[in-house]
Structures are given as C-alpha cells and as structure tokens.
Amino acid sequence: MNLVDKIKTLYPTLVDEDFYPEGTIHLQNDSNGKGDYIKSWTNSNPQPTDTQLTAIGN
Amino acid sequence: MADSKISALPASTTPLAGTEVLPIVQSSTTKQVSVANLTVGRDITVGSVIASNLTASTAVGADSNKKLVSLVQPAFAAYATSDQVVTSTVTTKVLFGTEEYDTNSNLASSTFTATVAGYYQINTGIQVGYTTLIRLSLTMYKNGSLYKRLVDFNTYTGNSICGSSTVYLAATDYVEIYVLMNGTGTLQVNGGAVDTSWFNGSILRGA
Numbered sequence: 155m156n157l158v159d160k161i162k163t164l165y166p167t168l169v170d171e172d173f174y175p176e177g178t179i180h181l182q183n184d185s186n187g188k189g190d191y192i193k194s195w196t197n198s199n200p201q202p203t204d205t206q207l208t209a210i211g212n
Numbered sequence: 213m214a215d216s217k218i219s220a221l222p223a224s225t226t227p228l229a230g231t232e233v234l235p236i237v238q239s240s241t242t243k244q245v246s247v248a249n250l251t252v253g254r255d256i257t258v259g260s261v262i263a264s265n266l267t268a269s270t271a272v273g274a275d276s277n278k279k280l281v282s283l284v285q286p287a288f289a290a291y292a293t294s295d296q297v298v299t300s301t302v303t304t305k306v307l308f309g310t311e312e313y314d315t316n317s318n319l320a321s322s323t324f325t326a327t328v329a330g331y332y333q334i335n336t337g338i339q340v341g342y343t344t345l346i347r348l349s350l351t352m353y354k355n356g357s358l359y360k361r362l363v364d365f366n367t368y369t370g371n372s373i374c375g376s377s378t379v380y381l382a383a384t385d386y387v388e389i390y391v392l393m394n395g396t397g398t399l400q401v402n403g404g405a406v407d408t409s410w411f412n413g414s415i416l417r418g419a
Contacts, residue, residue, distance in 0.1 A: 157302070170347070174301070174394075175392065182303045183305065193303070
C-alpha cells in the first residue's frame with residue numbers, strides 16, 4: 155500500500171483534493187530512491203506518525 | 213645633450229607602470245603626458261583588441277572595476293531516458309537522465325545547480341501516460357521549494373505539456389522540475405527520446 159492509501163485508510167474522509175497543491179497535505183517524492191514522504195501537513199487531522207503508517211501495513 | 217636616435221635608447225621595462233612620460237605638442241607648446249593619461253577621458257578607435265586576460269571564444273563583460281573579463285555562460289539540456297511511473301497525487305521530481313549538453317557541468321541528478329550567479333531561462337516539457345487524468349500540475353522548484361507553477365489542468369486529455377520561466381540563481385541555488393498527476397491507469401512521464409520529456413536552460417545575463 156502506498157503512502158497516499160495509508161493516509162486515506164487512517165483518515166477515510168480525506169479526498170484527492172486534500173493532496174493537491176492547494177490542499178492541506180503535500181506528499182512528495184524526490185526520485186532519489188527514498189520514496190514518498192509527507193512534505194507538509196496543515197490538515198485538521200493530526201499528521202500521522204511513522205508508527206501509525208507502518209502499522210497499517212503494506 | 214647630444215643628439216641620439218630613439219632606436220639607440222635603452223629598452224623600457226614592460227609592462228609600463230603608467231607613470232612614464234612622453235613629450236607631446238599641445239597648443240604649440242611642448243609638454244609631457246604620462247602614459248596613463250594618454251587616453252584618459254577620450255574615446256579610442258582601434259581595429260581590434262587582443263586582451264591576454266580573456267579566454268578565447270567566450271562572451272565578454274565588465275567586472276566591478278570596469279575591466280573586460282571573460283564570462284562563463286552555462287547552458288544545459290537533458291531528456292528523460294526512460295518512462296517514469298509516478299504515484300497518484302504525489303508531487304514527484306521528474307528525472308532527465310540523458311544529457312544533450314551541459315557546458316559548465318551544472319546538471320547532475322536532474323538538478324541544475326548554478327555556479328555562476330545570474331538570471332536564467334529554464335524550460336521544460338513532458339509527455340504523460342495515463343488512462344484518465346483529472347489533475348496534472350507541472351512545477352518548477354527552486355532550492356527545494358515551489359517556485360513557479362508552469363502548467364495546471366483539472367482535466368487533461370492531451371499528450372504533452374511544456375512551460376518555462378526566468379529565475380534568478382545565486383551560486384549554489386538549484387532548480388528542479390516536479391509533476392503531480394491524479395488519474396487512473398499507469399501514471400507516468402514518458403521518456404526514451406530526445407523530444408519526449410526534456411529540461412533545458414541557459415543564463416540570460418550575469419548578476
């Protein structure tokens with residue numbers, strides 16, 4: 155499961171627009187082999203921790 | 213003083229210091245003028261100038277002392293070596309793995325890092341692959357942050373987009389290209405040809 159789906163699993167009310175440039179969650183991949191990560195988070199839901207994301211599984 | 217031919221005089225030490233004097237006739241009076249003042253304040257007309265401090269075949273500009281100096285004028289171009297799959301709604305750096313040229317070795321890992329401060333023209337274009345696409349955003353990043361949104365579609369049904377911007381870069385500043393796609397099917401930036409997805413630029417003028 156990719157990072158977007160993990161976050162949506164954690165917060166089912168989120169929609170794609172929340173991840174758009176004008177949204178409140180910005181996910182980024184710098185194409186350096188380190189994968190997707192949370193670049194910024196201003197959503198009203200708390201930013202998930204690595205532990206929470208890991209617990210959701212693959 | 214005995215008459216003496218100029219050719220019989222001892223040779224001066226060069227380069228001249230500028231304080232040496234020459235005789236001139238001004239308003240019917242013989243006067244002296246220093247070498248440094250010989251052309252001060254006057255336009256000069258010459259056939260050509262050969263300056264030993266300049267590098268051949270480079271552009272020329274003036275430094276802070278108004279001295280002519282050679283200018284390093286970086287220019288680069290690269291294109292995507294292969295298709296790059298991206299995750300929907302994740303802003304992803306676009307890779308341009310094949311260099312066409314990079315005159316000052318400023319391009320590495322699809323990042324253009326300036327070593328010459330100045331105003332640059334940066335251009336990019338990408339061809340995208342998808343089944344349906346409800347968001348397509350192509351952006352230029354400067355020093356890791358969004359600098360310019362180049363193209364932004366809410367629904368896109370075409371093949372290729374391109375955009376450009378000028379940007380001031382101090383030495384060590386860098387620019388990259390990022391894309392965000394949201395849709396169905398395999399979302400990707402197409403590569404593999406020089407004309408498919410590309411990234412190029414050059415300096416417009418120095419700082």
